[in-house]
Amino acid sequence: xKILFMLFLLISSIFARDISTRYDVHVTMFGHVGYADVTLxxxxxxxxxxxxxxxxDVAAVLLSNRVETFTSRGKIKNGKYIPDIFIKTKxxxxxxxxxxxxxxxxxxxxxxxxxxxxxxxxxxFDSETYSLKLKxxxxxxxxxxxxxxxxxxxxxxxxxxxxxxxxTKQKNHILVAIGAHNDKNDVSxxxxxxxxxxxxxxxxxxxxENIYNLHVEPLDKDDEIVDxxxxxxxxxxxxxxxxxxxxxxxxxxxxxxxHEISKN
Numbered sequence: 001x002k003i004l005f006m007l008f009l010l011i012s013s014i015f016a017r018d019i020s021t022r023y024d025v026h027v028t029m030f031g032h033v034g035y036a037d038v039t040l041x042x043x044x045x046x047x048x049x050x051x052x053x054x055x056x057d058v059a060a061v062l063l064s065n066r067v068e069t070f071t072s073r074g075k076i077k078n079g080k081y082i083p084d085i086f087i088k089t090k091x092x093x094x095x096x097x098x099x100x101x102x103x104x105x106x107x108x109x110x111x112x113x114x115x116x117x118x119x120x121x122x123x124x125f126d127s128e129t130y131s132l133k134l135k136x137x138x139x140x141x142x143x144x145x146x147x148x149x150x151x152x153x154x155x156x157x158x159x160x161x162x163x164x165x166x167x168t169k170q171k172n173h174i175l176v177a178i179g180a181h182n183d184k185n186d187v188s189x190x191x192x193x194x195x196x197x198x199x200x201x202x203x204x205x206x207x208x209e210n211i212y213n214l215h216v217e218p219l220d221k222d223d224e225i226v227d228x229x230x231x232x233x234x235x236x237x238x239x240x241x242x243x244x245x246x247x248x249x250x251x252x253x254x255x256x257x258x259h260e261i262s263k264n
Contacts, residue, residue, distance in 0.1 A: 018042065022258040023241075028250025030058045036254065040160075047081055048073045049156045064092035070179065072156035074103075081161055086154035086178050094119040101147075101154065101178050108150040110178065116141045155179035186217040192229075200229055203242055209234040 018041055025034045034055040041048050051070045055063050068090050074083040086101040095118045102111040117140045124135045153161065158177035175187040192200050192211045200211050208231040215227045229242045237259065243252040 018262045020258070020260045021237075021256060023238075023254040024257050025252065025254045027252050032056065033058070034060075035257075042076065045076050046074075047076055047160075049160065051156065064094070067091045070156060072154050074157060081157040082152070083154045083157040083178075086156070088179055103152070103154075105152060110147045110150055111144065112147055113142070113144045151176050151178060153177040187215070189214045189230075201231070203229060204231045204240050207233050208239060 019039065021038045023036045023038075024032060025036065027033050034053060036051060036053045038051050039049070049072050053068045054060075055066050060066070069087070070089075071085075071087040072081075072083050073085050074081060076082070082105065083103050085103065088097075088099040088101075090097045096116070098115045100113045100115075102113075104110070117138055119136050120139055121134050122137050123132045124137075125131075126133045153176070155177050156179075158175060158180060172190040173188060175189060180187055190213050192213055197211055201208055204211075210232045212230040212232075213227050214230060227244070230238060231240045231242075233239045237256075239256050241254040
């Protein structure tokens with residue numbers, strides 16, 4: 001889960017109308033393990049932002065070619081991004097899970113529809129040979145529920161709304177959003193300033209203007225906390241994200257390798 005939150009933070013600096021960005025993700029133990037593509041489109045008062053995270057090479061083998069996609073669509077009101085729908089999709093070689101969250105801000109309700117499918121082996125009767133054969137078949141399930149708790153942000157809209165975190169009087173922010181918070185995990189981010197910033201900036205390449213610290217409480221309170229440092233350039237766009245030592249795999253980093261902005 002930790003890597004997902006790091007990838008989430010890659011989008012927090014997006015505020016142009018149309019933007020397309022790629023970040024390469026590296027881990028000390030395995031090298032280049034994947035990438036995250038982020039796109040944002042705005043049309044009038046409507047927006048859609050999508051993050052696609054893919055594993056490659058050794059990581060793809062270990063994680064069954066995992067691809068995770070996060071999409072937020074909604075309205076822009078007075079400069080704030082308000083989601084109508086948030087979709088989380090996780091795909092591996094044999095499994096798919098799609099979680100779709102529908103926001104009703106008037107009723108202060110969120111409806112979740114979860115759809116799952118997986119390939120499993122089943123014994124099937126072969127009418128040609130009159131024998132039982134092991135065949136791979138697809139199993140599907142679908143569940144719908146109204147969540148007990150209402151929040152007005154999802155993970156992507158929340159980060160879009162937090163782009164001015166270093167320019168406000170309040171420097172520490174608690175994140176409560178669909179896809180980024182639950183009762184077991186406390187997620188927060190803070191702007192690093194002063195002497196702490198001068199020390200932290202030594203870890204980044206040139207051109208870093210603001211630095212944030214992303215903090216996620218571990219599920220197991222006995223686990224060591226490894227926060228993520230996130231660096232932005234002078235234009236307010238994310239340039240790098242750095243995570244310290246994680247167990248035996250080493251340090252993790254995400255660096256921007258492609259960045260294109262177009263205005264309608």
